[in-house]
Amino acid sequence: MSDAGGQRPAAAPAQMAGDTFPKLLLxxxxxxxxxxALREKDLGIWRETSWARYRDRVRDFSLGLGSLGLxxxxxxxxxxxxxxxxxxxxxxxxxxxxxxxxIYQDSNLTEVAFVIDHCDAKFVVAEDQEQxxxxxxxxxxxxxxxxxxxxxxxxxxxxxxxxxxxFEEVEKRGRELHAREPSLFVREIALGxxxxxxMICYTSGxxxxxxxxxxxxxxxxxxxxxxxxxxxxxxxxxxxxxxPLAWIGxxxxxxxxxxxxxxxINFPEEPETALHDIREIGPNVMFAPPRIWEGFNSTVxxxxxxxxxxxxFLFERLLPIGHKLADLRLQQKQIPLHWRFLWFCADWLLxxxxxxxxxxxxxxxxxxxxxxxxxxxFRFFHAMGVRLKQIxxxxxxxxxxxxxxxxxxxxxxxxxxxxxxxxxxxERGEILSRSxxxxxxxxxxxxxxxxxxxxxxxxxxxDAGYLEDGQLVVIDRLKDVLRLADGTQFSPQYIENRLKxxxxxxxxxxxxxxKPYLTALVCIDQGIVGKWAEREKIQYTTYTDLSxxxxxxxxxxxxxxxxxxxxxxxxxxxxxxxxxxxxxxDDEELTxxxxxxxxxxxxxxxxxxxxxxxxxxxxxxxxxxxxxxxxTARIQASLAVRELxxx
Amino acid sequence: MPPLLDISGLSLRxxxxxxxxxxxxxVDEGALNAIIGPNGAGKTSLLNxxxxxxxxxxxxxxxxxxxxxxxxxxxxxxLGIARTFQNIALFRGxxxxxxxxxxxxxxxxTGTLAGGLYYGRGRREEIRERERVxxxxxxxxxxxxxxxxxHTLAYGLQKRVELGRALALQPRLLLLDEPMAxxxxxxxxxxxxxxxxxxxxxxxxxxxxxxxxxxxxDLSHRVVVLNFGQKIAxxxxxxxxxxAEVQAAYLGGQAx
Numbered sequence: 001m002s003d004a005g006g007q008r009p010a011a012a013p014a015q016m017a018g019d020t021f022p023k024l025l026l027x028x029x030x031x032x033x034x035x036x037a038l039r040e041k042d043l044g045i046w047r048e049t050s051w052a053r054y055r056d057r058v059r060d061f062s063l064g065l066g067s068l069g070l071x072x073x074x075x076x077x078x079x080x081x082x083x084x085x086x087x088x089x090x091x092x093x094x095x096x097x098x099x100x101x102x103i104y105q106d107s108n109l110t111e112v113a114f115v116i117d118h119c120d121a122k123f124v125v126a127e128d129q130e131q132x133x134x135x136x137x138x139x140x141x142x143x144x145x146x147x148x149x150x151x152x153x154x155x156x157x158x159x160x161x162x163x164x165x166x167f168e169e170v171e172k173r174g175r176e177l178h179a180r181e182p183s184l185f186v187r188e189i190a191l192g193x194x195x196x197x198x199m200i201c202y203t204s205g206x207x208x209x210x211x212x213x214x215x216x217x218x219x220x221x222x223x224x225x226x227x228x229x230x231x232x233x234x235x236x237x238x239x240x241x242x243x244p245l246a247w248i249g250x251x252x253x254x255x256x257x258x259x260x261x262x263x264x265i266n267f268p269e270e271p272e273t274a275l276h277d278i279r280e281i282g283p284n285v286m287f288a289p290p291r292i293w294e295g296f297n298s299t300v301x302x303x304x305x306x307x308x309x310x311x312x313f314l315f316e317r318l319l320p321i322g323h324k325l326a327d328l329r330l331q332q333k334q335i336p337l338h339w340r341f342l343w344f345c346a347d348w349l350l351x352x353x354x355x356x357x358x359x360x361x362x363x364x365x366x367x368x369x370x371x372x373x374x375x376x377x378f379r380f381f382h383a384m385g386v387r388l389k390q391i392x393x394x395x396x397x398x399x400x401x402x403x404x405x406x407x408x409x410x411x412x413x414x415x416x417x418x419x420x421x422x423x424x425x426x427e428r429g430e431i432l433s434r435s436x437x438x439x440x441x442x443x444x445x446x447x448x449x450x451x452x453x454x455x456x457x458x459x460x461x462x463d464a465g466y467l468e469d470g471q472l473v474v475i476d477r478l479k480d481v482l483r484l485a486d487g488t489q490f491s492p493q494y495i496e497n498r499l500k501x502x503x504x505x506x507x508x509x510x511x512x513x514x515k516p517y518l519t520a521l522v523c524i525d526q527g528i529v530g531k532w533a534e535r536e537k538i539q540y541t542t543y544t545d546l547s548x549x550x551x552x553x554x555x556x557x558x559x560x561x562x563x564x565x566x567x568x569x570x571x572x573x574x575x576x577x578x579x580x581x582x583x584x585x586d587d588e589e590l591t592x593x594x595x596x597x598x599x600x601x602x603x604x605x606x607x608x609x610x611x612x613x614x615x616x617x618x619x620x621x622x623x624x625x626x627x628x629x630x631x632t633a634r635i636q637a638s639l640a641v642r643e644l645x646x647x
Numbered sequence: 648m649p650p651l652l653d654i655s656g657l658s659l660r661x662x663x664x665x666x667x668x669x670x671x672x673x674v675d676e677g678a679l680n681a682i683i684g685p686n687g688a689g690k691t692s693l694l695n696x697x698x699x700x701x702x703x704x705x706x707x708x709x710x711x712x713x714x715x716x717x718x719x720x721x722x723x724x725x726l727g728i729a730r731t732f733q734n735i736a737l738f739r740g741x742x743x744x745x746x747x748x749x750x751x752x753x754x755x756x757t758g759t760l761a762g763g764l765y766y767g768r769g770r771r772e773e774i775r776e777r778e779r780v781x782x783x784x785x786x787x788x789x790x791x792x793x794x795x796x797x798h799t800l801a802y803g804l805q806k807r808v809e810l811g812r813a814l815a816l817q818p819r820l821l822l823l824d825e826p827m828a829x830x831x832x833x834x835x836x837x838x839x840x841x842x843x844x845x846x847x848x849x850x851x852x853x854x855x856x857x858x859x860x861x862x863x864x865d866l867s868h869r870v871v872v873l874n875f876g877q878k879i880a881x882x883x884x885x886x887x888x889x890x891a892e893v894q895a896a897y898l899g900g901q902a903x
Contacts, residue, residue, distance in 0.1 A: 043778065043784075043785055044793065154786075157848055273790050273791045276791070
């Protein structure tokens, strides 16, 4: 991970049959012929498209687009749910020397119109009536669009807009052209180069208009092959494509990796049936954001609560065996023979059944990315023998720069750079990366490109982080990182999230900007702490009363201590109080999406906060709260300030 | 071309109560018509006469050129009349799929033995019927609930399943009794789209009773207005809306 050198590293060795996606498609159709390339559940049955048929459909659609006037260097915008037609349209555009532009299917009108207009697309491929309505509704603002091609004719029969063409019609035109000029398709593909623009991936920035990252075939294939070296995918693997294809992560799997390795992509029947369809397929490879894994975890927890006492008994006895083994393995310790045997039994009695229910029986490579996943959820999957790994990257580096290695998984890191990728931390604490997968720049936005990409090829991530034994730890977005009075950086959100991984913590606000040390306001989760108190035979009346109990303080102190152990010495939480009420959106302390409104909370609890930075051990609170029905209640309480061990 | 459904001089009495008095109207093939009227006007009785649940004392009902006045409901179903009910009438303990397959039953030709053995012709027929049902599942977008037991589904969804079962009969005339009742705005919008698609894409003639005037005015080609068992108006929605007698019937006042 050196800082020196002005050259970009060379591309990963290409032992591939082509340097563009369409060339790989031709080679796969030749090599794999009638093996399944795509599978879609339609009318309740999985229907296969072979590699040869995949190629033929791409050929027809591509030639059809050509006959309608798609030129080399053009762009084709695609919007819709995950269906074979989505990637057929993408490859068809690329076969013709044009770039594809994916649009998130749940985007609103303005976003859709912005992207279509900004990317200069003459063709828009829309899945169905819903998407067609969006585009035709904005057509006056889209002067460059010449054709809107729809895949699903349902409900569109009574439309007679001159720009509307059906997917079938385009394919038919292509077939006719192919009959006249049988070598045209192959000739067009041969003109393509690895350095050609493959796609423009628009990233929805939190502020301002979306930016279009330009990625070449070489970028995408380098990333796919580098990832493959450390997390291998095999020909014949099954993959379920259910995340938006406009997202780089889904492109990486369903297009770049699928074409270079030659595995099968399965499309669910409807977005709502995705989890059920995953179970039917039993994928070998899966890449999903944390919410999906968390969903699996909570499904199991809920089912266990409702199941028979015997099953619940088994679950409660056998899961700790899994945890024990996972912990040993993650600490890279030798696993004693009797633990191996116990796990083997637990696997037969429980884990196999669980994995089968979730559709994870065949999973070899499970990865999570996009946000932090709680360590308990991580541990749950490892206990069952699903070696879940974290992935990190940006659209601008073709999706991936880091991944956990199989034998070195730490829950708080995002793993190590993939081969051919350099990662370093700038003086400001920002994560920078460089590889042959780094993008060309933003489409028609040189200013943004200059701000993101240094002349010697380093990509600014905008994320703050640090390296720990060669593994990258991501803290937060750089702009959200605060500083203590002595200049030590910390990310309140990072620490708060870790606190909230504890089931006892409902909300937490970490403070310390320009202060000598960190403190935290913590709101307990009344349901779970209340249950705990009942079990411990602690009597309480209200939330306020419960959060003032010394035993509850002890419990929370343990939880905070655990989090403190993972934090750098200079940025540990020194003091905390348990608030006498929950933070509430109705009191404007939280946004409607349950994000803490930091400045508001700081102002409202200024008295408590100043006490946290003083010598007081107790804070007297006398406040009036107003309920929704207009009633008021006076709260008089004395909050204890807990100081945590300096170690 | 003669109308698909031709009703003339229909009268229905329950003891001394005149539920319907001399009602006549026609529904053209491919139409999407509505019956409206205040509570107790006789709308559901009229639908029951058409589907064969009630037998009118006077009048004739001609469906597709055939006099069906004296036929039972099952015979009419085979001829191509299907309906949904105001209160959902599904097999609550059965799955969505099974409820729809039952809708296909009238079209099955193999006997109990062949069907039970699931061999040869019986098996081929089962597969064909399942395909038909899957098309309806796709059409109504109820894939996520295919294997769920009906009574565990939300009300709006049950309504959709009931519509699906009526479609499984492959009707030429679909009778809908308050398809939007008890639905929220979004569910109503979905249902309106399905009804339009059934009429326009599948070419099924639809006759519906509906209280939501917005829906009636937006969807229907023609409207029949009943009041106290009598037809008081008929015509395109705009025309009916402006009719003084109709306004009086709804507002309870005197016709101006």
